[in-house]
Structures are given as structure tokens and as C-alpha cells.
Amino acid sequence: AFFMSPAIRGGVLVQNAQWEKGAIAVMKTGIWFVSQEKQVCIPLDEVTGIELTSREIQEKNLDVVKIDHLIENELVTSFVLCPLTTLQVLYNFLKEATHDTEVSEEIDPLTGQVAMLVYSGMDSSTIENMLKLSHKDLDAIYEKLLGSGLAEVLYVRKEVQLTPKGVRYISESVKSPLD
Numbered sequence: 001a002f003f004m005s006p007a008i009r010g011g012v013l014v015q016n017a018q019w020e021k022g023a024i025a026v027m028k029t030g031i032w033f034v035s036q037e038k039q040v041c042i043p044l045d046e047v048t049g050i051e052l053t054s055r056e057i058q059e060k061n062l063d064v065v066k067i068d069h070l071i072e073n074e075l076v077t078s079f080v081l082c083p084l085t086t087l088q089v090l091y092n093f094l095k096e097a098t099h100d101t102e103v104s105e106e107i108d109p110l111t112g113q114v115a116m117l118v119y120s121g122m123d124s125s126t127i128e129n130m131l132k133l134s135h136k137d138l139d140a141i142y143e144k145l146l147g148s149g150l151a152e153v154l155y156v157r158k159e160v161q162l163t164p165k166g167v168r169y170i171s172e173s174v175k176s177p178l179d
Helices: 084-097 109-119 124-131 135-147 164-174
Strands: 002-009 020-026 030-035 039-043 047-057 060-071 074-081
Touching: 002 030, 002 039, 020 084, 039 060, 047 074, 047 084, 060 084, 074 084, 109 124, 109 135, 124 135
Parallel strands: none
Antiparallel strands: 002 020, 002 074, 020 030, 030 039, 047 060, 060 074
16 A cells, blocks of 8 residues: 655645555544555544545556544645555445544534634634624534534633723822822
């Protein structure tokens, strides 16, 4: 079998990416590609898409399995090339193994728009300002994304208000020395 991982990173072809001849080991938690040069593991819970497609290799269109997955929250694509029967078995296994990660329900357009903005790296404040949403409205949308398994909590943002002691501290610190 041959593999190329990663072949595409963030939508851009990886320079010097080449086909590696090696073995493929499929475990319950991940797929291992092992060659003399390197070992690559793709955890199944990091897989975002699987497709049986064709790719031009040495001026021939050959069938490959395309695996989209995350590495440190960055989308990358890897390819596997092997005899068609093995390829079909691998594809079917990966489809079955990642079945739980498929999106089963539709989300409303606003929730989808928020998900797209999160995907593009925008923070909560920017999303609130851009879509003219209140903090509570955005939290409700985040709850929908969390409930459907489309997002996970990165951190909890706190909103604070000064106590009388805090107000006194600020008032005294901004007084001019002449008061």
C-alpha cells in the first residue's frame, strides 16, 4: 500500500509531499500508516471526512481513499493508494467506524452561520458584533452546537462587575494628587 500524509494542509498542497510505500494498520481508535521513513496515526475521532475518489498519479487516474482529518485543529488531507478491493474494504470500514461523527440533523441558517464563523477562527465578541447578537443569544446558539455534538467548549468567558471595594479602588487611583 502507499500513503501520502499530510498531502494537503489548510487547503494548500504540502510541498515535498510524496507517496510512501508501507503498511496500513487499522485499529479501533485510529489508522496507522507505517513506512521505513515515518509512522503516521490518524485517530478516528479526528476524521472529518472520507471519500473514495480518483487522483492522477504518474499520468494515470487511480482510485484512492481521501481522508480529511484534524491535526492540532488544522484541517489536513491524507491519501491511501492500494489495490481496489483492499481500498473498498478500507473505505467501508472507515465509513462505518466514523459513522457516529456524521451530521444527522439540519441546523437553522443562523446557527450554521455562527458555526462557519467559529470555523474561520472568529471569537465570540467578533461574532456578536458582526451578527448583532446579544451575549445571551450567542450562548443559546452555542448550546445548540454543543447539544448536536458539532462543537465543544474551549473555555468559559466571564463577565464581571466591580464591587463597591473595586469602585473605591478605581475612584482613588484616578484622583489627581492635588485633590
